[in-house]
Amino acid sequence: MDLFTFDFIQFRFVDLIDILIVAYIIYRLLTLVKGTRSAQMISGLVLVFSLAFIAFWFQLEGLMWLFSNLATVGFIVLVIVFQPEIRGMLAQMGHSRLFRAMSRYEGTRIIDEISRAAVRLAELKYGGLIVVERTVGLKNFIETGKALNAQLSSEVIITLFTPYTPLHDGAVIVSGDFLSAAACTLPLTKNPRYRKLYGMRHKAAIGVTEESDAIAVVISEETGEVSIAYQGLLDRGIDRAEFRNKLAEYFKK
Template sequence: MKFTGGWIVNLVIDFVIVTFLIYHLFLLVRGTRALQMFLGLMAIILLSLLADVFHLSMVQWLLASLRTVWVVAFLIIFQPELRRGLSMMGNSKLFKRVFKLQEASHLGEIEDAVQNLRKRGLGAIVVMERNSQLRGYIETGTLLESNLTAELIETVFTPPSPLHDGAIIVRGNQIVAAGCILPLSTSTTLDRSYGTRHRAILGISEETDALAIAVSEETRQISIAENGRLIRNVDPNELKGVLAQFLTPADDRAEKAEAEAERAEKNTTRLDRKEKAPRAPERKEKAERADSDDATIGSSSGDETPPRPASATSPS
């Protein structure tokens, strides 16, 4: 077998692609129940490679017979992870760069509704659609397609409303549906103290890029889930700002942070210049004072007669 340059390049490319796929698949299943299945799948793949290297014909025949079953089992077992991965891929910069920022007035309506529900001790789930289409979850609830207002949100989540147990889905300035059923997170790292609402908003954020808000009727705390991350006990007075920050595209946030850093650096430079500017005449004035003091000391010391040394006298 000749080890040509083209063969080596193909081997490197093949290795990089396989490593990339395995690594990202591991990231998707990490912390979920599918992790053990993933490790088992890796063991089977390793066994297949060993069978090819050592020409284990019986093992190769067995693995080849089960290959079709593996594909079907893989799709069934890793269905949530695959759906989440495809959703993340579809919402990456490579496929989609346009992002619509919700208007401040709509965020204000959501903030008012969430604060009022918290004060009244009523539970609620508000899901804000972004790039990922939530059609499958919208179909599980009641279609509303109404203007987004704080009063309507409060009405939906006030018992005995038939829709108060589900989630409302917001698209732009509309409440698209209410009473929607969300997927519950299967993360094994989630604290057992988290209730169904927390698992629901975390689950929808794991499978889509939606921003989900939950109000706990037990603790009256506000929680936000975004990109598989849960933030608890959000300050009600800062909710609008937090939502605006999350709804801002990552590129815009980076550019804004960079611009703020540049402005801060310029302001620091200006302050340093202002502080250094008056110091020059001060140093000159101090130097002149020092010179005059030296001259005064020198003239006064010149007029004085140095003391004569005492003569030694012999004792009588």
């Protein structure tokens, strides 16, 4: 079905759908890279594509040959360079309403145990990092730590993060109703917004949530401050009395 015809151009309904889909994909990509190191790379890519357009428009043989030969290699390079952003986008796409409904933990015990542990660690000023696995698996990160497969409990979490105990460094990963592993190594955020503001635990909390749909709870050993990281953003300095309610809100997302 044609929406309108202008001279030799026919604009069909399917063309409108095509344009809207492409516009949405571009919008999502720009949203993902905004404020990250990839934002500068996007600017460079715009310049390269502009040069390619000029080359083919004016039939500049030398540049056309160069861009034609670099096209395949360039695509592979782009996938490698933007791997974290692509992984994050696919994770968000898979985290639909249906998947969210399926992945919500039944009952309130998990939220209660994590909340009690976080608040107590904050009171003691013990540093801690608790990562809750959701629909995107964290197996790669679990394998970097010490396997536990222990029943989730606030007492165990507090013990794990007690200073000078063997597993107090790194992150604890929660999978369902179990503590999967402790002393896990997580990727650090490369977002320049956070690079100079926070310590290693906070950067790791943000980093793991950039690459998955996990929820990360981080406790500062310097200030006793409790924060929650989700989708690459840090909700900092949450009041201890309100922490459980705030954590429950993130579990609903």
